[in-house]
Amino acid sequence: MKLIITGTTPSKKNSRINTRSGRSFPSKRFSDWEKTALPELKKQFQGLNVTDYPISLTIIFFNADKRRHDLDNQSSSILDTLVKASVIEDDNQNKIDCLTLQYGGVDKESPRAEVFIDD
DSSP states (O other), X not given: OEEEEESOOOOSSSOEEOTTTOOEEOOHHHHHHHHHHHHHHHHHHTTOOOOSOSEEEEEEEEESSSSOOOHHHHHHHHHHHHHHTTXXXXXXXXXXXXXXXXXXXXXXXXXXXXXXXXX
């Protein structure tokens, strides 16, 4: 199964911290990206169901520019969003036994993350 999330995936880890409470909040950039990613995933995943765990995931990132992006930070954003969109139950090792990350290059016209789910 292939899912596509448009836009350059921002890091969820670059968050804001409330100095009074110590709580961290995702950055505005991540929150804005997630607002579009969730409906995209739900629409593409509609009627499908992952039940045969553990699964293997391959994520290929195509960024809009040559700026440095950390694949591990980008993958955390994707995994958390897949869980939030109910595409996968959880992102722990009991559910995902193989995770492959790949940089696909620069695509100024169509930055995206391509997610391949294999069970």
